[in-house]
Amino acid sequence: MTAPVRTEDSQGDRGSRETRGSQELIRAEEPVLAHNYHPLPVVVARAEGTWVEDVEGRRYLDMLAGYSALNFGHRHPALIEAAHRQLDRLTLTSRAFHNDRLAEFAERLAALTGMDMVLPMNTGAEAVESGVKVARKWAYDVKGVPADRATIVVAADNFHGRTTTIVSFSTDETARAGFGPFTPGFRVVPYNDLAAMEAAVDETTAAVLIEPIQGEAGVIIPDDGYLAGVRELTRRKGCLFIADEIQSGLGRTGRTLAVEHEPVVPDVLLLGKALGGGIVPVSAVVGRRDVLGVLHPGEHGSTFGGNPLAAAVGTAVVELLETGEFQRRAAELGVILRAGLTGLVGKGVVGFRSRGLWAGVDIDPALGTGREISERLMREGVLAKDTHGSTIRLAPPLTITAEELAGALAALEKALG
Known part of the structure; x- marks a missing residue:
């Protein structure tokens, strides 16, 4: 090296x-x-x-x-150039006015993900919070759930962020302890357990919110068919499937989205991290028109969400992904990563999970902690x-x-x- x-x-x-x-x-x-x-x-x-x-x-x-957040490396020339060009023109207007970069960003991101509409935000946690709000609004306006009774089903060992609402449905006591009282309205079931999920979904359920691969938990990859099963269950039960692709999305696993490893199209995608190219915080809720269309002026917003600098960088990120080069690289180099880790099993590695250029590696505790x-x-x-x-x-x-x-x-x- x-x-x-x-x-x-x-x-x-x-x-x-x-x-x-x-x-x-x-x-x-x-x-x-x-x-x-x-x-x-x-x-x-x-x-x-x-x-x-x-x-x-x-x-x-x-x-x-x-x-x-740095899927394209540090200071990728195309992304730095896009940022410099925009810095010389316009950085912020707020959404009080239109700007000349936002529409292209939204159109191209929607096309890349196969969705209809984009809600631009800044951080991953904001995208998750926004997705929760959208799901609840949809449940009340479209599904007909009685006011203030909407529930969202999530998976144990999740990591969706660190706001007070999000840690309310975390099972990590380090993230939760000392931050209550917690936000109600969430049901936690074991990850990769369709039977438990089905038992938790009822007429009040607005959405199932899961990571297609659990990153913070150690790159936990569900069984084949799990994501397809979640999709079938949510369709049958009349609730939304929200996929948190903030870590797993945008090329990391060898596909544009991790859900693409199965024939699955969620109702809503949560994107962030790599969407900002390692330059500015950019996140987005991307979804079907009949879902994101429940939002009306004044019901949700962000001063910086969709700002011209973020939109310019985000558009440049989408351009890189449109070529397919980075998805192919992740898939091809992921084979090398997997082979190398396989060779270390029994030599200090007791197990690992990998998909594309992403791996959780379990070290023999006798050799030391992960730190x-x-x-x-x-x-x-x-x-x-x-x-x-x-x-x-x-x-x-x-x-x-x-x-x-x-x-x-x-x-x-x-x-x-």
């Missing part, structure tokens, strides 16, 4: 690195930043493609890609992150090369040795 030769470096950047090293910068954060994260002890100063560089000039292969293995990988020049216990997540940019991927797998083997 060879890092690219750095072709530019200003004296100012170098002087800044020499003046304030990693440890000094890390210590400087302690008294002023809320302690809601426990990052690895690396201070990133710049990045290009699949590589990042810390303040002291050390290079690392990024095998996390911002939890899929400890991530720190060892960091010392080998690879950045990854633990999720639960001794599980680490691998989600490199879709621009990674076969050579770089092989190098990351070799580094993992060394870290386990």
Whole structure:
């Protein structure tokens, strides 16, 4: 695994690195930043493609890609160019006025996903919150559920965000403890259990909301037929199927959407992370016209949602996905990733789950926690992150090369040795 030769470096950047090293910068954060994260002890100063560089000039292969927000790598030239062009013209109007970038973004995103309408937002959590609101409004206006009685069925071990409503239906006590009282109206069933889901759905159910692949839980992939079963159940029971593709979507699994691994079309898709190209926060609720059409002026909004800069970058992201190149790369390189991890089973890896360029790798607990293995990988020049216990997540940019991927797998083997 060879890092690219750095072709530019200003004296100012170098002087800044020499003046304030990693440890000094890390210590400087302690008294002023809320302690809601426990990052690895690396201070990133710049990045290009699949590589990042810390303040002291050390290079690392990024095998996390911002939890899929950097599907196209750091500073993809087409995305940076789109952002620069828009920065010179217009950045924000609010939705009080039309802007000349939003319609194209919405049209092309709808076409890419096979949907009718787009509700632009900013963060993934906002997309989920918006999807919840839309589902409830649909239940009251279209399905005829009595006021304030709509329910939404979700899966255990989900991760949909960290707002108070979203953690209300989390089963992760770290995310929930100390943040009640919780929002009612949600029913939690085991993931990958159609019988349990069917038992939970009744005449009050507005929607079933699930991740096609559970990312934070450790890249948990359901059995073949599960997603199709959810689709059939929701149609039969007269409720919506909402697929949270914020992490799994936009090329990560080898398809544009993870639900495409089965012949499934949800009623609503939640998108985010990679939609902003690693440049600005962009998310969207994308769905059928008869579903998103329940919203009327004044019922929902966002000052920054659909802003011209976000729309310009989002359009450039859609253009990249329209070629199919990144979906193919994820599928082809995913074969290499899977083969490499298979070779490590019994050599420190006790199991793994992967689809495309996304894997949850279970490490023998006797060798260390996921955090400890991530720190060892960091010392080998690879950045990854633990999720639960001794599980680490691998989600490199879709621009990674076969050579770089092989190098990351070799580094993992060394870290386990």
